[in-house]
Amino acid sequence: MLSLLVLGLATPQIVLDAGVALTMDDRKVVHNARILIDSYGNIEQIAQQSALAIPDGYAHISRPQSFVWPGGVDLHSHTQTGGWGDINDMVHPDNPELRTLDTIRANNQLYKVGRAGGVTMVNAIPGSGTNISGAGTLVQLKNSNRVEDVVYKFPGSVKVAQGYNPERGDDLGASRMGMWWMLRWYLDRADEVARADSLDKHPDVASIAGIFQKKHPFLVHTAGARDTYGTARMFQLEAGVPVIVSHGSFNGFMVGKELAEINAALNIGPRNFDFTVSRNAQVRGLVEAYETAGNTNISIQTDASVIPQEEYVYQATLAERLGCSTWTALESINVRPASQIQINDRLGRIAVGMRADLVVSSGQPLDPRAAVEMVLIAGEIVYDINDGQLY
Numbered sequence: 001m002l003s004l005l006v007l008g009l010a011t012p013q014i015v016l017d018a019g020v021a022l023t024m025d026d027r028k029v030v031h032n033a034r035i036l037i038d039s040y041g042n043i044e045q046i047a048q049q050s051a052l053a054i055p056d057g058y059a060h061i062s063r064p065q066s067f068v069w070p071g072g073v074d075l076h077s078h079t080q081t082g083g084w085g086d087i088n089d090m091v092h093p094d095n096p097e098l099r100t101l102d103t104i105r106a107n108n109q110l111y112k113v114g115r116a117g118g119v120t121m122v123n124a125i126p127g128s129g130t131n132i133s134g135a136g137t138l139v140q141l142k143n144s145n146r147v148e149d150v151v152y153k154f155p156g157s158v159k160v161a162q163g164y165n166p167e168r169g170d171d172l173g174a175s176r177m178g179m180w181w182m183l184r185w186y187l188d189r190a191d192e193v194a195r196a197d198s199l200d201k202h203p204d205v206a207s208i209a210g211i212f213q214k215k216h217p218f219l220v221h222t223a224g225a226r227d228t229y230g231t232a233r234m235f236q237l238e239a240g241v242p243v244i245v246s247h248g249s250f251n252g253f254m255v256g257k258e259l260a261e262i263n264a265a266l267n268i269g270p271r272n273f274d275f276t277v278s279r280n281a282q283v284r285g286l287v288e289a290y291e292t293a294g295n296t297n298i299s300i301q302t303d304a305s306v307i308p309q310e311e312y313v314y315q316a317t318l319a320e321r322l323g324c325s326t327w328t329a330l331e332s333i334n335v336r337p338a339s340q341i342q343i344n345d346r347l348g349r350i351a352v353g354m355r356a357d358l359v360v361s362s363g364q365p366l367d368p369r370a371a372v373e374m375v376l377i378a379g380e381i382v383y384d385i386n387d388g389q390l391y
Contacts, residue, residue, distance in 0.1 A: 011379045013039050013058045017049055018068040018360060023350040024335040027327055033068065037356045041379030046350055066373060067364050070334040070348055071120025071357035074312045075157070075219060075267050075341055076246050076301035080124035080139060082108030084305060087134060088127035093166065093173035094182055096158065096190075097204045098134030100124045106150045107143060110309050115141040115383050116390035117310030118333075118365065118372045120357040121152065123341060128161035128221040131179050132186060135159075135207040136219065138341065140357075143382040156341060157219040157244070158207045160235075163227035176227075180234065187239045216342060217242035219267070228252035232264045244340050246301065250274065253286055256293025265340045266290055268332075269301040272318045285322025287332065298328060299337035310391040317366045329366055355379075 014037040021033030023046065034052045036044040045052060054060055078086050082105040089095045104124060114122070125136035138156035142149055162179055172178030190205040194212035202209065211218055220243060222231040228248050235243035245259070246267040251274060259266065268286050276282045287298055300315040302308070307315060313333055320329040338348025346355045356379040363370030372391065375383040383390070 011039060011041050013037065013055070014356075014376075014379060015054050015058045015060045016068065016358065016360070016376075017060070017062045017064065018066050019064050020067045020364075021046065021350055022067060022069040022330065022364070024070050024331060025349040025351045032064075035068065035350065035356070035358070037376075037379045039379075041356050041377075043350060043352055043354050043356050045352060061374070063360050063373065066360050066362055067370070068350070068358055068360050069330075069365055070338075070350055071359050071375065071377065072118045072312050072333045073121045073299075073337040073341065073343075073348065074119055074302055074304065074309070075123045075244060075299060075337045076269070077122035077124055077304045077309060078127065079108070079110040079114065079122065079304045079309050080104045080137070082110055086127045088129045089133075090129055093130050093168065093171055093179070094132040094186060095130055095134055096132045096186060096208050098126060099137070099155070099207070100126055100134065101137045101151070101154050104137060104139060104147050104150070106147050107141075107145050110305065111139075111141045113390050114304070114309035114312070115375050115377075116372055118313045118359040118361065118375065119309060120359070120375065120377050121343075121347065122304075122309070123156045123219065125157065125159045125219060128159070128165040131161060131166050131173060131182060132208075133159045133161065138343065140377055141382065142377050142380070153216070153343065155207050155210060155216050157217050158211060159221070160218055161221035162231065163221070163223045165221060180230070183234065187235075187241075191239070211241045212239075214242065217244050217265075217340065219244045219246050221246055223247050223249045223252055225251050225254040229255040229258055232259055232262060236262060236264060242342070247271070247303075248290070249286060253284075253289035253293065256290045256295055259290070260294030260296075263297055264295070266295055266298045267301050267337070267340065268298060268319070269315050270303040270307040272315060273322055283322075285319060285324060287319035287328065288323030291324050291328050296328070297336065297340070298332050299340055300332040313365050314368060317368050320366050326366065333365065
């Protein structure tokens with residue numbers, strides 16, 4: 001009988017020791033940590049080394065001076081083609097039938113450098129030039145050139161844009177009234193398709209109908225106080241569907257208190273601050289502003305390649321530097337985005353039964369001096385600084 005490893009169904013069993021494990025599981029920190037990873041890439045056990053023996057047959061990796069933490073999950077990324085290429089049909093203001101799945105170049109150079117920066121999963125989404133630009137794909141940054149190996153979930157989300165980028169002339173997309181009318185029209189139609197469970201008969205709105213069936217969320221490009229709250233109102237309060245408010249920049253934080261009252265899912269970036277010129281010029285961190293208003297459901301993003309994919313974790317570093325709490329910054333890179341994109345049953349925490357998407361770094365993640373030393377995805381080592389540092 002062929003072994004599971006020969007069949008490609010399993011990876012070697014691993015014991016990973018590290019000085020500190022930031023589990024992101026109820027903010028639990030384990031010192032002198034030991035993590036057991038099974039042959040399917042799942043976490044079997046995590047405890048202090050003194051409480052957990054090394055089983056026979058396990059490969060042993062020891063990093064006594066290092067930190068280990070769950071891999072980064074970037075929900076707003078356009079690096080799937082390996083460059084600035086993207087999908088965005090500008091003929092029509094709404095294109096929910098489009099998808100990024102067919103544009104993915106697995107293991108492209110931007111993904112290689114991205115995982116060297118601690119990113120293990122990205123939500124590969126269309127651009128923002130139209131109101132509905134299509135379905136995104138959750139891509140794991142594995143060391144494989146096969147698209148079928150790297151796609152984790154499709155659809156990962158559906159991309160909507162409002163506020164500045166999709167404004168256009170000569171049709172209903174020329175005004176916010178027109179854009180919001182069209183979006184509500186699609187919401188009503190997709191709701192009917194979802195209730196009838198006839199997604200296969202209506203491919204034009206199937207990705208949106210899947211949202212009404214709670215299979216994945218909307219991710220909405222939005223900025224400014226009016227549009228930021230307008231997004232939450234339209235999708236979360238009126239339609240009752242899962243939605244991630246992405247960007248939330250410029251003066252969006254001015255409705256922070258109202259967003260906190262409904263526990264809106266916020267995906268902040270790539271702009272990390274607001275600069276207000278008045279009597280006293282003020283620079284204010286956006287994550288801090290939302291957190292101060294009472295928001296806790298916050299992730300960060302790069303809009304890569306606006307911010308390079310490998311600087312994803314550094315976005316959280318900047319958020320902390322600009323005033324948000326350390327734990328909010330740490331949670332914004334893994335456990336929060338995993339929950340927002342509905343994959344937190346498998347990713348975002350170091351806990352028994354979770355998938356071993358792990359980053360080993362020379363210091364804590366928010367320390368810009370710390371280098372990523374090793375990255376594992378589903379228990380497979382996909383980056384090792386000893387083979388050559390990429391970032």
